[in-house]
Amino acid sequence: MTDATPRRRRAGGRRGHADRAGHAVIDQMPWRIPVNPDRPVEPLTEEGVQAIHRGAMRILSEIGIEFLNEEAVAYLKQAGCLVDGTNVRMDEDFVMDMVGRAPDRFTITPRNPERKLTIGGNHIVFGNVSSPPNAWDMERGKRSGDFETYKEFLKLTQYFNCIHFAGGYAPEPIDVHASVRHLECLYEKLTLTDKVAHAYSLGRERVEDVMEMVRIAGGLSPEEFAATPRMYTNINSVSPLKHDFPMLEGAMILARARQGVIVTPFTLAGAMAPVTMSGAVTLSLAEGLAAIVLLQYISPGCPVGIGTFTSNVDMKSGAPAFGTPEYMRATQMTGQMARFYGLPMRASGVCAANVPDGQAMWETSNSLWSAVQSGTNMVYHAAGWLEGGLIASPEKFVMDCEVLQMIQRYFEPALWSTGDEDIAIDAIREVGPGGHYFGVQHTQDRYQDAFYAPIVSDWRNYEAWDAAGAVWTAERAHNIYKEIIAGFEAPPMDEAVREELRAFVDRRIAEGGAPTDF
Numbered sequence: 001m002t003d004a005t006p007r008r009r010r011a012g013g014r015r016g017h018a019d020r021a022g023h024a025v026i027d028q029m030p031w032r033i034p035v036n037p038d039r040p041v042e043p044l045t046e047e048g049v050q051a052i053h054r055g056a057m058r059i060l061s062e063i064g065i066e067f068l069n070e071e072a073v074a075y076l077k078q079a080g081c082l083v084d085g086t087n088v089r090m091d092e093d094f095v096m097d098m099v100g101r102a103p104d105r106f107t108i109t110p111r112n113p114e115r116k117l118t119i120g121g122n123h124i125v126f127g128n129v130s131s132p133p134n135a136w137d138m139e140r141g142k143r144s145g146d147f148e149t150y151k152e153f154l155k156l157t158q159y160f161n162c163i164h165f166a167g168g169y170a171p172e173p174i175d176v177h178a179s180v181r182h183l184e185c186l187y188e189k190l191t192l193t194d195k196v197a198h199a200y201s202l203g204r205e206r207v208e209d210v211m212e213m214v215r216i217a218g219g220l221s222p223e224e225f226a227a228t229p230r231m232y233t234n235i236n237s238v239s240p241l242k243h244d245f246p247m248l249e250g251a252m253i254l255a256r257a258r259q260g261v262i263v264t265p266f267t268l269a270g271a272m273a274p275v276t277m278s279g280a281v282t283l284s285l286a287e288g289l290a291a292i293v294l295l296q297y298i299s300p301g302c303p304v305g306i307g308t309f310t311s312n313v314d315m316k317s318g319a320p321a322f323g324t325p326e327y328m329r330a331t332q333m334t335g336q337m338a339r340f341y342g343l344p345m346r347a348s349g350v351c352a353a354n355v356p357d358g359q360a361m362w363e364t365s366n367s368l369w370s371a372v373q374s375g376t377n378m379v380y381h382a383a384g385w386l387e388g389g390l391i392a393s394p395e396k397f398v399m400d401c402e403v404l405q406m407i408q409r410y411f412e413p414a415l416w417s418t419g420d421e422d423i424a425i426d427a428i429r430e431v432g433p434g435g436h437y438f439g440v441q442h443t444q445d446r447y448q449d450a451f452y453a454p455i456v457s458d459w460r461n462y463e464a465w466d467a468a469g470a471v472w473t474a475e476r477a478h479n480i481y482k483e484i485i486a487g488f489e490a491p492p493m494d495e496a497v498r499e500e501l502r503a504f505v506d507r508r509i510a511e512g513g514a515p516t517d518f
Contacts, residue, residue, distance in 0.1 A: 040335055041332045043333055052285065053340065057091075061091050065087070065287060066242040102343055105377075120305075124377055127166065128157040133145055134392070153397070158194070160383070163404070169181075170384060199211070199254075216497065239272035260303045262306075266309045306343045306344070306346070311330065335347075346378040364385070364396075364400060368400075421442075424442055
């Protein structure tokens with residue numbers, strides 16, 4: 001490593017990684033599924049919970065939701081909902097009956113069963129930035145997404161243990177035609193990573209292709225694939241008060257196949273939702289519950305989660321704002337309501353900053369900590385997001401992973417253990433007044449594991465930092481990113497499985513892939 005990167009420190013179960021030349025890249029914390037031990041922040045009183053619930057039920061029963069999918073409308077009409085064209089109204093008893101069918105937690109098992117995730121309970125898992133159309137890094141600046149950059153982000157996703165699942169494309173590779181993009185992108189996702197994979201819910205063909213690819217990559221029979229969730233999707237409503245055709249079609253297919261579906265309305269207060277946060281959260285819940293009702297009617301007990309993407313706009317420019325106090329409270333409120341409905345919850349790690357600077361990190365940290373405080377189970381966009389989701393940045397990815405590791409360390413029970421050895425009366429007696437603890441045996445026995453060890457933060461004083469080149473954080477992150485990419489080795493895959501997967505992709509490309517005229 002160059003002197004522009006942080007000094008390596010040994011600490012708390014951290015594991016280094018060696019590249020092909022045997023050079024250590026970074027020390028990082030080991031793979032684990034974090035469990036959040038904290039009591040969630042609940043800003044709403046019981047009366048407030050009931051008020052938002054009543055508001056959501058009134059939206060569903062009096063105003064209705066537009067379902068722009070004939071099959072979905074037919075199902076809901078069959079269920080006894082009031083249908084007027086594409087507008088569907090449903091009463092509270094029906095909504096609560098359907099929502100009550102949904103599990104409060106579920107697992108997703110990817111091709112490497114050691115990467116199995118639990119979604120729900122006190123578990124919290126983090127995923128990479130998904131779906132930005134552009135990329136930015138310190139060498140190449142801002143540019144449209146391309147396939148090679150997409151593969152770089154997959155390598156970062158696989159490399160970092162604090163990233164648990166591979167979300168949507170980061171960035172969107174526009175140099176691969178949209179009709180076959182899902183085939184080429186999922187092939188790379190399933191070979192460059194062995195973590196839980198996401199499928200875009202954009203119509204039948206894409207979803208069915210990805211299900212088959214996940215099955216092949218896992219070496220699974222159709223029966224084994226269907227026995228437990230192996231993948232997931234996320235659908236968004238078209239706020240206000242609409243669900244579109246391709247997302248509903250894909251979600252219904254996955255629900256029947258018992259694969260995970262997260263429903264996340266995108267409500268910006270002051271633009272697509274009321275300017276008040278209670279109004280925006282109420283609207284978001286109504287939209288999310290409506291789709292969950294549909295999926296539970298079609299496939300009772302199918303794994304679902306409800307997402308929050310409620311923030312506000314800048315009322316001067318109309319631009320989205322993220323990591324704001326309003327965003328944090330909306331996330332906490334939605335978490336409280338998700339527990340009221342007994343549903344796993346998804347939130348996000350987001351910011352409005354254009355480059356990986358101070359604004360980027362305080363806004364992202366606010367959004368990540370609001371996910372922790374809200375009892376979120378699944379955090380989208382946890383690493384690499386810039387410009388309100390329009391940019392994926394590898395430097396930001398590395399910097400965000402520092403925050404994620406700190407959160408993971410914060411969860412470790414050792415930090416608040418109160419055994420005799422932790423209270424350390426004997427060490428306090430040994431040192432006495434005016435001494436220091438560097439040399440006592442209590443410290444010597446624990447110093448390697450005692451504290452969090454950073455991967456990109458530089459804890460030297462100014463003079464030492466200046467003498468080493470005065471390298472700022474984003475530059476250090478850039479150097480780490482480049483070393484990771486240079487030393488990356490894909491996780492193992494049986495060669496026969498790889499060949500079968502490639503043959504499926506080639507066949508579907510030859511057949512024309514998926515339609516693009518939604």
